[in-house]
Amino acid sequence: MTEQTLPLCIAGQWRLGRGERYASYYPATGEPVAWLNAANVEDVNEAIEGAHQAFLHSGWAQRKPHERAAVLYRIAQLIREQAEELAQLQRQDNGKPIGETRNLVASAAGTFQFFAAACETLEETITPSRGDFVTMSVYEPMGVVAAITPWNSPIASEAQKVAPALAAGNAVVIKPAEITPLLALQLARLCEEAGLPKGLISVLPGKGSVLGDAITRHPLVKRVSFTGGTRTGKHIAHIAADKMMPVSLELGGKSPTIVLDDADLDHAVAGVLYGIFSSSGEACIAGSRLFVARALYEPFMLRLCAAAANIKVGNPADETTQMGPLISAAHRESVERYVALGLSEGGRLRLGGQRLTGDEYDKGFYYPPTILEGLSNDQRVCQEEIFGPVLIALPFDDEADLLDQANDSLYALAAGIWSRDYKRAWSLGRKIQAGTVWINTYKQFSISTPFGGWRDSGLGREKGRLGILQYMEQKSLYWGMNERPLAWASEHREVAP
Structure with missing residues (x-):
């Protein structure tokens, strides 16, 4: 990297931010990959007004x-x-393995394509007549909308907010996570290169507690779409309530993944591993609570732990790496504290639980696949989001016991079910409280399918053909077809002497 400071995109101009200079670090080495000046509140106001x-x-x-x-x-x-360049840039920005960042870039391209199609095929409606008039329902853009995005999958998250907002006719202000600003800046360049008018997209890196708050409170911002922590999401919701402003909030999760006694073990083991350990567990939909039928528990755990021990943790640039580093030293310490908490609560380590050391591991923020057992679902490590490669394994006795435990959470974002009996899986899937339920698979996504959570996992839905309507206001039009003036006015009209 060079010491050159990257410009920001603010109200159609590429210039340095007015805030403090800081670095974006590569989590695999702890070394800076880019320097930039953060935006400040003055930049926020300029971007929104522009x-x-x-x-x-x-x-x-x-x-x-x-x-x-x-x-x-x-x-x-x-x-x-520019897919490979973007994938490598995201690898450096947040440390995900290159295979995963390539998939995220492909997802972003597919998202823009999907919402382009949704835009040009969106139909407005002539509603059934209830009188001497024709009624129509139409949709119009809101104005300026804000996209506040997380550090764990930048370009995919930004595309899921920016594409429908632009398709709807809005201007967009992006607030990327402070520590992963590079993909949002590059996406803004591509939008301008594609012909988006200047000023319709701005990118404001910096501290969320300052910039996100200023963006949300600004009177010209008509909608906020936020992906991130539940505490911050609730803060945004309070501000939005005072403004009477709609929001989309995709927040935390503590998702159950369930292995029934008739599950295909090959599929279940692979799916559980992918659900919690891909992305190093840094995913809101991670299947972090594992419920296994008691009769199957021990043989399943033996297979699961043997497979987890073979996951390749290492250099994100290596094509064979399955797990890269965690995002930062501070976040790794948070994960370690949760593992220590689980042990203090009476849990036992089945796998992992110790920081990886030696050569490349000493440079970056690596942590191994970790499995805890011997806990009950009401303990903190089973209720609080760890956001790392830590799986809590819990046996269950019957479906009533399972549902009591699986649904006993403030979160309700996702769930997974493994069973050969499709009727049984369907019935259980309808009873599980979650925005998304995967059956005999996990962590698969389609831009055509709505996504979001219940309870503390959020409000609203992203994706889906009608996701564009989240960024539009609905308006009703009435066309009078009556031959005579309205009767009330005619009946009460005064007659001149």
Whole structure:
């Protein structure tokens, strides 16, 4: 890397932020990969006011849907043309293995393509007549919307917010996670290269507690879409309530993954491993609570632990790496504290639990696949989100016992079920409280399928063909077809002498 400071995209201009200079670090080595000046509140105001002017005067909102769609298709094409460069950049930005970052880049391209199609095929409605008038329901853009994104999958998360917001005709202000700003900046460049009018997209890296708060409170911001921690999401919701502003909140999870006594063990072992240990467990939908039928518990755990011990943890640039480092030293320490807490609560280590050391491990923030058992579902490590490669294994006796434990959580984001009996799996899937339930698979996504959580896991839904409507206001139009003036006015009209 060079010591050159990267410019930010603020109200159509690429310039240095007014905040403090800081580095983006590569989690595999702890070394800086880029320098930039954070945005400050003055930059926030300039970006939002510029976005508002661009919304009013650029003509973007007035373009025909297929014309906006053409720009989104071009963004998707540019992402694909620069896919390897973007994947390598995300690897450096947050330490994910290169195979995973390639998939995230491909997902981002698919998201822009999908919402381009959703934009140009979105239908408005002539509703059934209930009188001497024709009624219509139409959708219009909101204005300036904010996308506040997390550090664990930047380009995919940003695409899921930016693509539908732009397709709907809005201007977008992106607040990326402070420690992973590089993909959002590159995405803004691609949007401009694709023909998006200047000012319609800004990127404001920096501290979320300062910038996110200022963005959310700004009177010109008409909607916030946030992915991140539950505490921050609730804070945003309180501000939004005072503003009467809609929000989308995709928050934490403590997802149960369930192995019934008739499960295909090959599929179940592979799925449980992928559900918790891919992305180093740094995923809101990670299957972090494992419930196994008691009769199957010990043979299943033997197979699971043997397979987990063979997961390759190492250099994210290595094509064969399955788990990279955690995002930072501070986050690794948080994971370690949770493991220590689990042991203090009476848990036993079945696998892992000790920081990896030696050569490359000493440079980065690595932590191994870790499995705890001997705990009850009401203990803290079973109730609080760890956001790391830590699995809590719990046996269950029957379906009633299982449901009591699986649904006993503040979170309700996702769940997994492993069973050969599709009727049994369907019945259980309907009883599990979660926004997404995977059956005989896990952590598979489709941009065409809505995603979100219940309870402390969030509000609203992203993705899906109608996800574009999250960023639009609905308006009803009435066209009078009556031949005579409205009767009330005619009946009460005064007659001149």
